[in-house]
Amino acid sequence: MATSVRMSVTVYGVHKSAEVEPRLLLVHFLRETLGLTGTHIGCDTSSCGACTVHLDGEAVKSCTVLAVQADGGAVTTIEGMAQEDSLHPLQEAFWEHHALQCGYCTPGMIMAAADLLERTPRPTEAQVREGLAGNLCRCTGYNNIVGAVLAAAEHGRRGAARRPASTTPT
Numbered sequence: 001m002a003t004s005v006r007m008s009v010t011v012y013g014v015h016k017s018a019e020v021e022p023r024l025l026l027v028h029f030l031r032e033t034l035g036l037t038g039t040h041i042g043c044d045t046s047s048c049g050a051c052t053v054h055l056d057g058e059a060v061k062s063c064t065v066l067a068v069q070a071d072g073g074a075v076t077t078i079e080g081m082a083q084e085d086s087l088h089p090l091q092e093a094f095w096e097h098h099a100l101q102c103g104y105c106t107p108g109m110i111m112a113a114a115d116l117l118e119r120t121p122r123p124t125e126a127q128v129r130e131g132l133a134g135n136l137c138r139c140t141g142y143n144n145i146v147g148a149v150l151a152a153a154e155h156g157r158r159g160a161a162r163r164p165a166s167t168t169p170t
Helices: 026-033 089-096 106-119 125-131 143-158
Strands: 005-011 014-020 052-055 058-061 074-076
Touching: 014 026, 026 052, 052 106, 058 106, 089 106, 089 143, 106 125, 106 143, 125 143
Parallel strands: 005 074
Antiparallel strands: 005 014, 052 058, 052 074
C-alpha cells in the first residue's frame, strides 16, 4: 500500500487538511473523510455525473479526480450551494419545477447547471441540454430539469427572493 500524503483543500471558505492515500478519489475524500455525503457516487466511470462538484470554480466529476489533485484548491459541493439559510436559485427552481424524482442525480445536475449558468448566464434550451449532457437522470426525462435551469437563469436576471433552506431538500 502506498504511503499516505498530507493534502489540504478549502471547502466553503474553511481550510481542511488530512492524510490520504495517494490513489483516493476526490469523491471518496469528500464523502468519507470530510463527511460531505451530498456528492453521490453513481458509476465511478465519469458516465453519470452524480459526483459533479466544483474544483477551483470549474465543474468536475469527482470520481475522475484524485484527492491529491485538489491539494491547495477550493471545492464546492451541493452542501455549499445554499447560503444564509436560503436555497440557491437552482435548488429553488428544481423544487418548484419538479425537476427531480428519486433525487440521486440532483446534486450533480445542480452543480453542472451552476457551472453552466456561471459561464452562460442567459442560456438557450439547447445550451442547457448540452451543458447537462454529461449528467444522467433515469427518472425525469430531463424536460423539468431543463425548465428548472432556464427558470433559475431567469431568476438570476430578476434577482427574486430565495426560499429558506430549512423548508426544502437539496
